[in-house]
Amino acid sequence: MSAPARAAVRTAPTLAVDLSAVAENTRRFVxxxxxxxxxxxKADGFGHGLAAVARxxxxxxxxxxxxxxxxxxxxVRAAGVNEPVLSWLNPVEVEVAAAxxxxxxxxxxxxxxxxxxxxxxxHVRIHLQLDTGMARDGxxxxxxxSLMAAARRAEVAGRVTVVGIMGHLAMAAWPGHPANSRGTEEFLRGVAMAERSGLRPAVRHLAATAATLTLPSAHLDMVRIGAGLVGIDPSDSASLRRALRLTTPVAQVRRVEAGVGIGYGHTRVTCRPTTLALLPLGYADGLPRSASGRAQVLVAGRRCPVVGVISMDQTVVDVGECPVEPGDEAVVFGPGDGEPTVDEWAAWAGTIPHExxxxxxxRVSRSVR
Known part of the structure; x- marks a missing residue:
């Protein structure tokens, strides 16, 4: 039979954003x-804060x-940024006047x-977007x-200025894949077609983070770095600095005996007496439910397993014999100083760090420094 639970304290899960990591990663790509x-x-600066990351x-x-x-x-403009801004996923009925x-x-x-x-x-500036092998956008x-010819007519009529041509590579995280050379060749064919139509785009851009790291032939006039700014390398070819640290105080601690079922469905039953720590975070806060039974967090300086199913608002961790009290800090993920990383959470959940x-x-408060 379990011992009575200790009283919970006020909880404040916090996501800390380290802008010095964003700065270092940016300089590396530059x-x-x-x-x-x-x-x-995009996506609120990959979850790190659009305004802060942009500046x-x-x-x-x-x-x-x-x-x-x-x-x-x-x-971006409201954040005080005056550099050129490109938006690339808009409906046909986009507010051109606002652009x-x-x-x-x-x-x-x-x-x-x-x-x-x-x-x-x-009158707006445009970038012609070409599908170079993803059957997606472009x-x-x-x-x-026909698109090049129509763009040239619109430019001559003074309705638009074609300043760029853009594409995207599906397999850039696998640099030896033949789809990369095919996609690059197709893109350059499109650029040549534009030039034959009388267009003179100033920037040709094809490479996102993975292609920037692995395919120099795709760099062209400009590269687009999103995930790489915040320390995510889809190609696993570089050591970028991670910029996030997710922590939470422990909400509750209880001592249990062997044979105690944990959480919904009792997917985990204790095999020995142990101590369970309750974290006030769950899948509604972004912890993937699919990582249940595999994930770990850092508590009392030691990695401890997540046990039972990650619930909407709560996650249970087996801290064993560690001296843990309500209010102690648990590190869910961080830059890699012993605590789990975003990459590990992605692997436990069967997804990618971006997600x-x-x-x-x-509900998780933000701290930016």
Whole structure:
């Protein structure tokens, strides 16, 4: 039979963002490429804070900002950033007037998008977006010729200025994959097609973080760095500095005997007397439920296993004989000083680090330094 639980204390899970890591990573990419660096701050700066990451990246050499939506672009401007901003995932009915007013470039992935932008009677800068092998965003190759011709007509008419051509590589995390050379060749074919149409784009950009680290041939005039800014390397080829540390006070501690079932479904039953610590974090806060039974956290200077199912608001950790009290700090993940890392949590959950860092919920307070 378990001992009575000790009284819980007020809890305050905190996600600490280390901007010096963002600064160091930015400088590393700026030094590594011959052209410009676009800092991609979509998804609230990969969960690290759009405004803080944008300002830090620009202060350390990034010369462009990249976002998905027009709203994110407006937020970059509200953060006081004056460098060029590109938004590349907009509906056909995008607010062209707002893009023009806030000086936000728009990606054009189809003739329908181009026609709508040209008809809006607000001059904007555009980047023609080409699908180079992902069957996702961007114009399909059989549309390129007509898209280039229409873009040139719109430019001559004074409706747009074509300042860039962009694409994306599906297999850049695997540098030897033949899809990378095919995608690069296809992209350069599209650039040549644009030039034959009379367009003179100033920036050709194909490489995101993985391609920047592994495929120098894809660097061209500019690279787009998002995950790499915050220490995520999809190619596992570099040592970037991680920028996040997630901590929480222990909410409750209880001593239990052998044979005690833990959490929903009793997926874990204690095999010996032990001490359980309750953390006030769960899948609603971004801890992936799929990591249940595999994940670890750092408590009292030692890694302790997550036991039972991660619940919406709570996670149970087996701290064994460690002297743990309510209010003691548990480190869920951090930059790698003995505590688990974001990469480990991604592996435990069967996902990628991007999903972990962008999934931390709004109930977790933020601390930026």
């Amino acid at each position: 030094r590594a490429v011959p052209g410009e660096v676009m800092a991609v701050v 830090t990246a620009v202060a350390n050499g990034a010369t462009w900002l990249g976002v998905t939506s027009l709203a994110e672009g407006v937020a 023009a007013r806030h000086r936000i470039d728009l990606a054009v992935p189809s003739l329908r998008h181009l026609d709508a932008i040209a008809a809006a009677q607000h 114009a399909a190759p059989d549309e390129w010729a 972990i860092v962008t999934g931390i919920g709004s």
